[in-house]
Amino acid sequence: MRRIAILLCVITCCFSFQRSYFWGFYAHQHINRLAIFTLPPELMPFYKEHLRYLVEHSVDPDQRRYAVANEAPRHFIDLDNYGDSAVYKLPRYWKDAVEKIGEDSLMKHGIVPWHIQAMKYQLTKAFQEKDTWKILKLSAEMGHYIADSNVPLHTTSNYNGQKTNQVGIHAFWESRLPELFAKHYDFFVGPAQYVESPSKRIWLNITQANSCLDSVLLMEKRLSRTTSEAQRYVIEEKNGQNVKTYARLYSQKYHQLLNNQVERQMRRSIKMIGDFWFTCWVDAGQPDLGTLKKEQESEEQVESNHKERLSWLQHLFMVRQEGD
Numbered sequence: 020m021r022r023i024a025i026l027l028c029v030i031t032c033c034f035s036f037q038r039s040y041f042w043g044f045y046a047h048q049h050i051n052r053l054a055i056f057t058l059p060p061e062l063m064p065f066y067k068e069h070l071r072y073l074v075e076h077s078v079d080p081d082q083r084r085y086a087v088a089n090e091a092p093r094h095f096i097d098l099d100n101y102g103d104s105a106v107y108k109l110p111r112y113w114k115d116a117v118e119k120i121g122e123d124s125l126m127k128h129g130i131v132p133w134h135i136q137a138m139k140y141q142l143t144k145a146f147q148e149k150d151t152w153k154i155l156k157l158s159a160e161m162g163h164y165i166a167d168s169n170v171p172l173h174t175t176s177n178y179n180g181q182k183t184n185q186v187g188i189h190a191f192w193e194s195r196l197p198e199l200f201a202k203h204y205d206f207f208v209g210p211a212q213y214v215e216s217p218s219k220r221i222w223l224n225i226t227q228a229n230s231c232l233d234s235v236l237l238m239e240k241r242l243s244r245t246t247s248e249a250q251r252y253v254i255e256e257k258n259g260q261n262v263k264t265y266a267r268l269y270s271q272k273y274h275q276l277l278n279n280q281v282e283r284q285m286r287r288s289i290k291m292i293g294d295f296w297f298t299c300w301v302d303a304g305q306p307d308l309g310t311l312k313k314e315q316e317s318e319e320q321v322e323s324n325h326k327e328r329l330s331w332l333q334h335l336f337m338v339r340q341e342g343d
């Protein structure tokens with residue numbers, strides 16, 4: 020398991036320029052871990068006991084996108100596809116969205132806000148059923164989708180700066196910057212709170228993420244104009260591999276220009292995940308998690324996770340061969 024994780028890390032660093040974008044393994048895992056510590060005493064011991072599972076499985080949704088049909092659109096929404104003020108005009112509920120826009124079109128341009136809502140329903144149900152592994156799986160994965168929805172570049176069709184000649188900006192913002200600077204961030208976000216309207220909250224966070232987009236692109240554009248290509252990139256050794264990445268000084272300048280934006284979005288992700296986990300538990304009638312059975316993960320589940328990871332590896336190897 021650990022060998023697969025290391026291998027995935029290496030490969031991800033090398034091939035981060037496809038629409039398999041995500042906060043990066045480091046950030047997703049960090050975000051899920053920190054969300055656990057926002058929970059009240061009735062929930063925290065259960066989540067802490069399974070911390071390792073919740074952290075490791077925070078990246079499952081990205082790993083299965085080549086094994087599961089319809090997985091990819093769950094990670095983003097191309098708001099620009101829907102014209103001006105789309106974030107205010109789009110239907111809040113899936114049924115209304117399908118009626119107005121059509122399922123094919125929705126799937127094409129991303130469904131992250133509606134998918135988080137579906138997960139909210141499923142996790143609440145899992146708490147009602149007191150199903151340990153469903154609670155864990157859905158909590159870990161809900162954390163993933165919520166974190167994705169707080170990434171500005173997950174709200175646009177220009178997701179990797181390919182329309183503005185800034186290819187690579189996706190991994191720069193959501194992987195390179197947190198890896199370099201997150202150790203200095205303040206992640207104290209306060210205790211989890213009940214969310215009266217999950218739908219409103221989802222759209223509020225997406226609106227906030229989308230409003231960051233202009234500066235994400237503009238600041239890098241400005242900086243790149245005054246920095247030569249040689250100063251922009253370096254080759255770094257990562258897990259025994261040579262990887263082309265953004266230079267530390269260039270990253271630092273970009274980070275300063277963004278004025279704590281990455282930190283803010285990570286904090287919003289952590290807070291929202293804690294709030295949603297807590298809300299699902301409350302809506303399920305606050306079941307006593309101390310009485311949950313301590314079953315092992317089923318063989319079927321372990322096998323299915325293994326297959327999903329393998330398909331991800333196979334895909335990445337194929338991409339590498341095509342690029343060679």
Ligand SMILES: [Zn+2]
Nearest residue numbers: 041081094167
């Ligand atoms: Zn993702």
